[in-house]
Amino acid sequence: MSTRIVRAACPHDCPDTCALLVTVEDGRATKVAGDPDHPATQGVLCTKVSRYTERTYHRDRLLTPMKRIGRKGEGRFAPISWDEALDTVAERLGSIAARDPQRIVPYSYAGTMGLVQGESMAARFFHKLGASLLDRTICASAGATALRYTYGASVGMDIEFVDDAKLIVIWGGNPIASNLHFWTRAQAAKRRGATLVAIDPYRSLTAEKCHRHIAPMPGTDGALALALIHVLIRDDLLDHDYIARHTVGFDALRERAALYPPARAAQICGVSVDDIEWLAGLYGRLAVRERQPVAIRLNYGMQRAHGGGQAVRAVACLPSLVGAWRNAAGGLQLSTSGFFPIDNQALQRPDLLPGWPAVPRTINMSTIGDALLGQGLPAGAPPVEAIVVYNSNPVAVAPESAKVAAGFAREDLFTVVLEQFRTDTADYADILLPATTQLEHVDIHKSYGHTYFLANNAAIAPLGEALPNTEIFRRLASRMGFTEPCFADSDETIAAQAIAASDARAAGIDWDTLKEQGWQKLKLPAAPFAEGGFPTADGKCHFYSEAMARDGLEPLPDYVAPYEGPASAPELAARYPLAMISPPARNFLNSSFVNVDSLRATEGEPHLDIHPDDAAARGIVDGMMVRAFNDRGSMQARARVTDRARRGLVVGLSIWWKKLASDGKNANELTSQRLTDLGRAPVFYDCLVEVEPAPGTDAGLGASAMEPALP
Numbered sequence: 001m002s003t004r005i006v007r008a009a010c011p012h013d014c015p016d017t018c019a020l021l022v023t024v025e026d027g028r029a030t031k032v033a034g035d036p037d038h039p040a041t042q043g044v045l046c047t048k049v050s051r052y053t054e055r056t057y058h059r060d061r062l063l064t065p066m067k068r069i070g071r072k073g074e075g076r077f078a079p080i081s082w083d084e085a086l087d088t089v090a091e092r093l094g095s096i097a098a099r100d101p102q103r104i105v106p107y108s109y110a111g112t113m114g115l116v117q118g119e120s121m122a123a124r125f126f127h128k129l130g131a132s133l134l135d136r137t138i139c140a141s142a143g144a145t146a147l148r149y150t151y152g153a154s155v156g157m158d159i160e161f162v163d164d165a166k167l168i169v170i171w172g173g174n175p176i177a178s179n180l181h182f183w184t185r186a187q188a189a190k191r192r193g194a195t196l197v198a199i200d201p202y203r204s205l206t207a208e209k210c211h212r213h214i215a216p217m218p219g220t221d222g223a224l225a226l227a228l229i230h231v232l233i234r235d236d237l238l239d240h241d242y243i244a245r246h247t248v249g250f251d252a253l254r255e256r257a258a259l260y261p262p263a264r265a266a267q268i269c270g271v272s273v274d275d276i277e278w279l280a281g282l283y284g285r286l287a288v289r290e291r292q293p294v295a296i297r298l299n300y301g302m303q304r305a306h307g308g309g310q311a312v313r314a315v316a317c318l319p320s321l322v323g324a325w326r327n328a329a330g331g332l333q334l335s336t337s338g339f340f341p342i343d344n345q346a347l348q349r350p351d352l353l354p355g356w357p358a359v360p361r362t363i364n365m366s367t368i369g370d371a372l373l374g375q376g377l378p379a380g381a382p383p384v385e386a387i388v389v390y391n392s393n394p395v396a397v398a399p400e401s402a403k404v405a406a407g408f409a410r411e412d413l414f415t416v417v418l419e420q421f422r423t424d425t426a427d428y429a430d431i432l433l434p435a436t437t438q439l440e441h442v443d444i445h446k447s448y449g450h451t452y453f454l455a456n457n458a459a460i461a462p463l464g465e466a467l468p469n470t471e472i473f474r475r476l477a478s479r480m481g482f483t484e485p486c487f488a489d490s491d492e493t494i495a496a497q498a499i500a501a502s503d504a505r506a507a508g509i510d511w512d513t514l515k516e517q518g519w520q521k522l523k524l525p526a527a528p529f530a531e532g533g534f535p536t537a538d539g540k541c542h543f544y545s546e547a548m549a550r551d552g553l554e555p556l557p558d559y560v561a562p563y564e565g566p567a568s569a570p571e572l573a574a575r576y577p578l579a580m581i582s583p584p585a586r587n588f589l590n591s592s593f594v595n596v597d598s599l600r601a602t603e604g605e606p607h608l609d610i611h612p613d614d615a616a617a618r619g620i621v622d623g624m625m626v627r628a629f630n631d632r633g634s635m636q637a638r639a640r641v642t643d644r645a646r647r648g649l650v651v652g653l654s655i656w657w658k659k660l661a662s663d664g665k666n667a668n669e670l671t672s673q674r675l676t677d678l679g680r681a682p683v684f685y686d687c688l689v690e691v692e693p694a695p696g697t698d699a700g701l702g703a704s705a706m707e708p709a710l711p
């Protein structure tokens with residue numbers, strides 16, 4: 001028997017980007033483990049990826065190209081050859097492109113975060129074709145835009161130092177589920193005396209383990225952050241030297257924060273004045289009076305509402321006000337992705353666009369339902385006639401799902417899906433193409449939670465007839481007659497092209513070393529912003545942003561109320577009084593892994609957490625099947641009556657495959673296609689609903705309700 005250990009990288013959309021060691025015995029991957037030597041991974045993987053072989057060798061892997069033989073969405077397919085599949089796709093795309101290539105839309109996100117299997121060969125292909133561009137906004141663009149205006153890029157503190165922090169504020173994140181390796185460090189800090197605070201409307205797995213949990217209503221974080229700023233200024237808990245030398249617009253920020261005394265914010269957010277006074281006092285005292293490291297781990301939960309961008313702006317001001325950046329264990333981290341010197345030009349080749357530097361129209365992925373239905377496009381805009389989906393599952397993950405599904409069901413839409421599994425989206429494909437998993441292809445990875453480049457070597461041969469995304473687009477390019485040399489680049493060549501080697505941060509990092517060693521850390525100082533030096537034009541933190549004023553945006557951090565709430569929409573709130581959020585479930589990765597039996601068994605079935613008072617008012621008991629609904633749609637779930645959900649809030653952990661839910665629906669039936677204040681991002685957690693016992697089910701006889709009472 002031959003046994004090899006292959007160095008690889010976790011491809012999933014997770015800030016931890018773990019370094020993997022894959023055991024291969026006689027050509028079969030038998031074990032996926034964390035690299036014990038990689039400082040970010042520390043030999044530990046989450047439950048999901050420890051089960052990666054279960055996913056790779058899953059009985060439902062797509063192993064041959066297929067064409068649709070049933071109705072769209074029905075999921076009936078017949079196998080065809082690669083030649084027939086690629087000829088069909090090339091012929092259809094070619095004839096549409098001959099009329100207007102903008103009628104073709106690529107749709108992709110972070111099914112793999114790899115730079116090679118993500119936007120490299122695929123981007124080259126769509127650029128050369130002249131297809132519509134895709135605005136990839138579905139996850140991070142509200143916060144990324146806010147950080148760009150405030151600090152110049154998505155940069156922040158290095159989590160590897162957070163063990164030394166004295167206060168860690170976990171704001172809108174549930175790291176036990178979604179950022180495990182940060183949580184390990186936060187616990188180390190806790191053991192060394194740090195105070196942990198969670199700011200989250202829901203008592204998540206993480207919030208319950210923090211010293212204090214502050215639970216604002218969803219989408220109100222901007223007001224909370226401005227009140228913290230208010231108290232820091234009122235009590236002179238400020239690093240005047242840092243403010244003077246490394247920030248812009250303090251006086252204007254002071255005026256803005258004056259509008260948010262704690263009492264006002266407490267009322268907007270539904271928290272106590274004491275919560276605000278306590279947190280601001282502790283944060284300011286530790287940082288300014290005691291010069292101790294204070295860290296904020298800012299995440300995505302708070303970005304998924306109307307004011308998500310400005311809320312990030314407001315939170316991002318805090319570390320500069322108290323000089324927290326002076327310490328390696330202090331500051332703020334939302335994302336580290338802006339540190340990586342990536343040569344996107346080389347990877348994606350926008351210069352191949354027919355009219356470059358003029359660009360085709362852009363379709364926002366977050367409003368794909370409307371786009372496919374021809375709604376919200378400018379008058380006279382060409383309809384979408386073809387969509388090519390890879391690395392994404394829009395029918396499950398995009399908002400206002402009824403419209404997304406209706407769009408994909410259009411008979412006159414030509415749909416190609418590159419997938420590993422027959423997802424909710426794959427069911428709508430005209431041509432379904434089998435893609436390799438991470439164990440079967442080569443890739444290079446950056447991270448948004450640490451500062452290492454990682455290599456992913458292929459551990460095993462592709463299963464069945466599956467091909468890497470790159471090879472599928474390479475073959476399509478050849479059939480379309482694209483002859484530029486870049487269409488012949490191998491995956492390893494592309495991996496090498498990804499690193500902008502001229503950048504000092506990449507000193508000593510190259511593909512050959514990387515694939516040998518598995519990972520290499522960027523060259524960065526421990527406390528990169530101890531003396532300012534942010535990647536803005538002037539190196540300063542912009543409390544007031546000239547650039548925002550120029551772009552027609554509110555230049556100061558602000559509180560923007562949720563679209564759907566009693567303040568902005570009282571009539572709607574009267575009909576749908578409960579705010580619904582649908583954050584990640586621990587055992588799924590967005591909609592990936594929902595089809596892995598062992599992980600789905602742990603999650604059980606779709607649940608809806610509801611506060612005992614809200615449940616009682618609706619005749620809902622624990623374990624009852626309930627129906628959440630609003631004007632956009634409905635979904636069924638098993639009620640969990642629990643004060644984990646604060647009053648007025650319901651929580652449906654996500655993202656379920658629709659076809660694996662009892663009613664064929666998931667949380668995105670309820671979410672809207674409205675967009676955030678900055679970054680054109682979706683507002684998944686800005687969503688009012690009503691909940692009732694599900695008609696015609698076991699209402700009133702819920703499983704746990706029938707259990708005998710314990711003595």
Ligand SMILES: Nc1nc2c(c(=O)[nH]1)N[C@H]1C(S)=C(S)[C@@H](COP(=O)(O)OP(=O)(O)OC[C@H]3O[C@@H](n4cnc5c(=O)[nH]c(N)nc54)[C@H](O)[C@@H]3O)O[C@H]1N2
Nearest residue numbers: 172173174178202218219299300301302583584588589590
């Ligand atoms: N296990 C697992 N890990 C994942 C994912 C997954 O699906 N499963 N998804 C990955 C992806 S794509 C991403 S973007 C990241 C997401 O990473 P995070 O943003 O850290 O996501 P969560 O861990 O769910 O944390 C979001 C928390 O925000 C809370 N929240 C919701 N609305 C608000 C609000 O208005 N204000 C505040 N303060 N909190 C709010 C939710 O209750 C939830 O506990 O995780 C990644 N990691």
Ligand SMILES: Nc1nc2c(c(=O)[nH]1)N[C@H]1C(S)=C(S)[C@@H](COP(=O)(O)OP(=O)(O)OC[C@H]3O[C@@H](n4cnc5c(=O)[nH]c(N)nc54)[C@H](O)[C@@H]3O)O[C@H]1N2
Nearest residue numbers: 109110111112139391392393397418419435582590591592
């Ligand atoms: N209600 C609600 N909706 C949400 C969210 C939420 O919190 N609540 N979160 C949002 C967020 S943060 C995000 S990032 C999006 C995520 O949305 P997506 O990026 O669509 O993520 P997944 O659902 O994991 O789907 C990724 C798909 O890519 C496939 N895939 C993986 N690797 C490859 C590959 O190499 N080749 C090909 N061809 N396919 C591959 C996987 O099999 C999987 O089906 O969802 C968003 N939707």
Ligand code: SF4
Nearest residue numbers: 010014017018046049
């Ligand atoms: S999903 Fe995240 S925690 Fe799990 S192995 Fe991948 S990078 Fe690590």
Ligand SMILES: [Mo]
Nearest residue numbers: 013138139140
């Ligand atoms: Mo995401």
